[in-house]
Amino acid sequence: MAERARVAVLLSGRGSNMQALVAASRAAGARYEIVLVASDKPEAPGLAWAAGQGIATFAASPRGRPKAEFEDEIDAALRAAGVEVIALAGYMRLLSAAFVAAWAGRILNIHPSLLPKYKGLDTHARAIAAGDDVAGASVHLVTEALDDGPVIGQVRVPVMEGDTADTLAARVLVAEHQLYPLALSDFLSRN
Template structure:
């Protein structure tokens, strides 16, 4: 069994897409969903799917390293093969990222290496790009810089707003993330 722990900070729409894909991923199991925010709507979604949930509230820690250590301890209790960032809005320390090297993935709303960081949709529009998309990548200590696992592309139309472009990209994210997990689970199974 290929075990995941999913980290969220909000509604967790990518987490929900992963949960909905589980019937098509017979060797994948979500062990837990962990949030840094007790009010994250995605916690209810996970609970409704009978997935254990936990909260490691970042506001209870004065130092980022202390938060990361507490989070790491919670994750490690589940012994996951893969830690999935699904709208987890915290920058993680180098030590945390290195602890999960090649086992920590993120989805980013751009065709990496282009448009790392925030506000990607508006930046793509401002630059006059003809295409945009999403990337699933391994997390490294440098922000949005890890090796890309999969990408999906969407066209940019002349009448696009950041909002409708974001909606089109999100549709692709929901398709792409489960596909990347399927690919990584297959690699894991082949190497076991």
């Protein structure tokens, strides 16, 4: 990879983890630059924020067309931008096996649980319901199976008495913003 890896962020919402990655990418000695922010939702607030920061953006809606066609369009935008690594940050679509294979070993995701616990959705409510005293977030390499790739980094967040899924989610999100840039940099330093 180049001295500073060319990273794309895929998101579906406000992009708070993307913002943390962008901030870290602008620090002296950063191992990566964010060259594209792409979304499956043209109205995603994260796109407007990225555009306001001078970062190239791309959006395409998957509605009413085959998944392969939609993913081919995203893939073309990533390749046109010279992307080397993809960081999923609240991207709420499952990637096809073909897309994952095309980018094998170069897609990272942040997930709001201590994987392998609580794959999928509703992670905070599930941790509270299980009586866990600690929750957290994981950055992992994306494979064909949902939230199943090798874990690159984790951060632990205590579950407090009286926590709701929302209060725990808010604390975990703060920890995610610290974890993701560090885990991405660590991954790039080893690859």
